[in-house]
Amino acid sequence: MPNQQTQAIRIQTDRTNEMEHSTPMFLTSSFCFDTAEEMRSAFADESDDNIYSRFINPGVKEFTDKMVALEGAEAGYSTASGMSAVSGSFMALLKQGDHLLACNSIFGSTHTLISKYLPKFGIEYSYVSANATAAEWQAAVRPNTKMIYIETPTNPGLEILDLSMIGKIAKENKLIYNVDNCFATPVNQKPIDFGADLVVHSATKWLDGQGRVLGGVVVGKKELIKEIYLFCRTTGPALSPFNAWVLSKSLETLDVRMERHASNALYIAQQLENHPAIKTLRYPFLPSHPHYNIAIQQMQNGGGIVCFELAGGIEAGRKFLDALKMLSLTANLGDTRSIASHPASTTHAKLTEAERIAVNIVPGLIRISVGLEHKDDILKDILQALA
Ligand SMILES: *Cc1c(COP(=O)(O)O)cnc(C)c1O
Numbered sequence: 001m002p003n004q005q006t007q008a009i010r011i012q013t014d015r016t017n018e019m020e021h022s023t024p025m026f027l028t029s030s031f032c033f034d035t036a037e038e039m040r041s042a043f044a045d046e047s048d049d050n051i052y053s054r055f056i057n058p059g060v061k062e063f064t065d066k067m068v069a070l071e072g073a074e075a076g077y078s079t080a081s082g083m084s085a086v087s088g089s090f091m092a093l094l095k096q097g098d099h100l101l102a103c104n105s106i107f108g109s110t111h112t113l114i115s116k117y118l119p120k121f122g123i124e125y126s127y128v129s130a131n132a133t134a135a136e137w138q139a140a141v142r143p144n145t146k147m148i149y150i151e152t153p154t155n156p157g158l159e160i161l162d163l164s165m166i167g168k169i170a171k172e173n174k175l176i177y178n179v180d181n182c183f184a185t186p187v188n189q190k191p192i193d194f195g196a197d198l199v200v201h202s203a204t205k206w207l208d209g210q211g212r213v214l215g216g217v218v219v220g221k222k223e224l225i226k227e228i229y230l231f232c233r234t235t236g237p238a239l240s241p242f243n244a245w246v247l248s249k250s251l252e253t254l255d256v257r258m259e260r261h262a263s264n265a266l267y268i269a270q271q272l273e274n275h276p277a278i279k280t281l282r283y284p285f286l287p288s289h290p291h292y293n294i295a296i297q298q299m300q301n302g303g304g305i306v307c308f309e310l311a312g313g314i315e316a317g318r319k320f321l322d323a324l325k326m327l328s329l330t331a332n333l334g335d336t337r338s339i340a341s342h343p344a345s346t347t348h349a350k351l352t353e354a355e356r357i358a359v360n361i362v363p364g365l366i367r368i369s370v371g372l373e374h375k376d377d378i379l380k381d382i383l384q385a386l387a
Pocket of ligand 1: 081082083084086107109110151155180182183201202203204205214215216
């Protein structure tokens with residue numbers, strides 16, 4: 001088996017008679033059969049023939065196969081967005097009366113899905129702190145707990161959860177261990193190596209890496225993915241073949257891009273760490289990070305996000321954003337272009353102050369998604385805005 005980096009480049013849909021080098025886009029909603037018998041057997045799941053692009057499309061399969069290889073998974077299914085990957089993994093595998101145990105520091109829409117919509121279907125949930133010990137995780141497991149769901153590093157607080165410690169709790173209690181690996185990407189962190197049964201992604205972020213398309217993917221154990229596939233092909237959050245083509249091409253450069261994002265981010269973090277306008281700064285690969293020891297055990301690098309707290313609180317945060325000249329103010333992250341955001345006044349403005357503090361979103365928190373511009377240009381813009 002070739003190295004995963006090679007597989008991300010070389011896994012490819014079979015060449016057509018045109019002998020193209022780059023995979024063409026298969027912009028077709030359905031696929032033809034030569035005979036009634038072939039069509040019957042495809043519908044009866046006796047063959048892998050393409051039927052309809054809500055089920056599968058060659059370009060979507062190519063992207064999925066690459067992600068399966070990168071994460072070291074058995075199988076996968078790609079979806080229209082990260083949220084449809086997350087919701088598909090919940091709705092296909094949880095039923096009325098089940099309990100979902102999640103980390104409290106999770107993506108905003110995932111929190112809404114868990115706390116507002118799962119209860120409508122009779123699915124219970126509870127949260128554990130990102131800093132919980134093994135004993136606290138174990139104490140939170142209930143007789144009806146079915147799944148553990150976490151993110152690491154968390155957004156935007158950059159908490160690092162111990163993948164292996166939580167994996168052991170999941171295994172001992174026979175729970176499905178579901179990890180959102182969006183922030184790290186598989187070139188930086190492989191949750192399956194630490195016991196994850198499922199890994200979900202927003203492909204919209206680093207996997208695309210250029211802020212162009214929405215997408216999602218869930219990979220993991222074959223029998224679990226089968227259920228998610230059957231749920232999604234029925235409910236319809238299929239990944240568009242166009243987006244799949246863009247995303248599959250993006251994976252060819254994921255490894256080199258993430259290396260540069262991370263080295264730029266480490267540089268920015270080191271340069272800013274002792275700046276007088278910054279109260280605290282977080283980057284997983286700085287020894288000052290409270291979970292540095294866990295980060296270096298489970299991650300290849302510190303990733304592309306740097307967070308810091310401005311001494312002046314919420315007003316200083318808004319002023320800082322207004323003073324930036326190059327960095328973009330936008331809701332996305334994981335782009336070639338560096339992005340700054342102020343969670344307390346934007347993505348997490350709907351939470352109460354107490355709720356924000358509970359997940360480490362202090363008023364002056366700034367999140368930088370470090371891009372691929374020259375590191376000194378990124379630093380220069382941040383420094384002049386701090387000044
Ligand atoms: C963006 C994001 C999602 C949701 O992905 P979409 O593609 O926007 O639906 C889920 N988890 C994390 C950690 C994210 O950053």
